[in-house]
Amino acid sequence: MLLQNLTWTDAKEQAKKNPVVIVPLGATEQHGPLLPLWVDICLANEIAVAVGEQTGAIVTPPLNFGYSELWETYPGTISFSSSTFKSALHDICSSLIRAGFKKIFLLNGHNPNLIIMQTAAYDLVNEFGDQDISIVAATYIFMAKEECDKIGENFRDGTHANEMETSMMLALHPDLVKMERLSEQVESYEPRRVIAFDQGAIIVNKWPESKVYSGVYGNPALATAEKGQAYFEVLVEKISQFTMEFQEGKHDPTLLSGKAKTN
Numbered sequence: 001m002l003l004q005n006l007t008w009t010d011a012k013e014q015a016k017k018n019p020v021v022i023v024p025l026g027a028t029e030q031h032g033p034l035l036p037l038w039v040d041i042c043l044a045n046e047i048a049v050a051v052g053e054q055t056g057a058i059v060t061p062p063l064n065f066g067y068s069e070l071w072e073t074y075p076g077t078i079s080f081s082s083s084t085f086k087s088a089l090h091d092i093c094s095s096l097i098r099a100g101f102k103k104i105f106l107l108n109g110h111n112p113n114l115i116i117m118q119t120a121a122y123d124l125v126n127e128f129g130d131q132d133i134s135i136v137a138a139t140y141i142f143m144a145k146e147e148c149d150k151i152g153e154n155f156r157d158g159t160h161a162n163e164m165e166t167s168m169m170l171a172l173h174p175d176l177v178k179m180e181r182l183s184e185q186v187e188s189y190e191p192r193r194v195i196a197f198d199q200g201a202i203i204v205n206k207w208p209e210s211k212v213y214s215g216v217y218g219n220p221a222l223a224t225a226e227k228g229q230a231y232f233e234v235l236v237e238k239i240s241q242f243t244m245e246f247q248e249g250k251h252d253p254t255l256l257s258g259k260a261k262t263n
């Protein structure tokens, strides 16, 4: 169910049923020479809408911008600062909570957003903790990692404008993918030069530069529409399963007995 199609009186009635509300998050940012700027929010939104259809969860309109400052030298990228993004998340969730919604699922297509989503969730629970709210923050690609690994090279070979994102765009919006530009690929983005995870530490060095990198991390040459359809289906299935469990209260950490809540 799409929130945008409800009237305010419908929304009021829906809130009484305590449904999961999915907020699609992503970015408008460079995705190499092959893919449009729209990828992260497009895919998060398509997955959210499909999950909403399968589970009865309400899906809000997507937030089209996220935290993309690392791609600031790539034209077309539009980024919130981290503080603006966090404020936007706070304000969206506060509005939903004021309307009576208690189960909010921030479903993300751009992983650098995630740590800010987590901080926003902490702040919201701090502010509205007496209202029995629960907030999930997740990047969709990590919610079905094992299943996706069986389909292709996604995680082994990079996660930005890569085989997985290119495949899903080939499946869902083939007219927007410029596979004929594969030969134009220059150096792939090497994340270790920008940010590294060593011995439990995060080492942040510098942002990638458009003069050096094409903006791709991974191998889009491996992409096919068939793989894209398979990724999409497995993600929708796994995230729908999680959404149903969230709806039933199975992820409520306060339920030490592990039994489903029945509100």
Ligand SMILES: [Zn+2]
Pocket (backbone or CB within 6 Å): 031, 039, 040, 109, 110, 159, 160, 161, 165
């Ligand atoms: Zn992306």
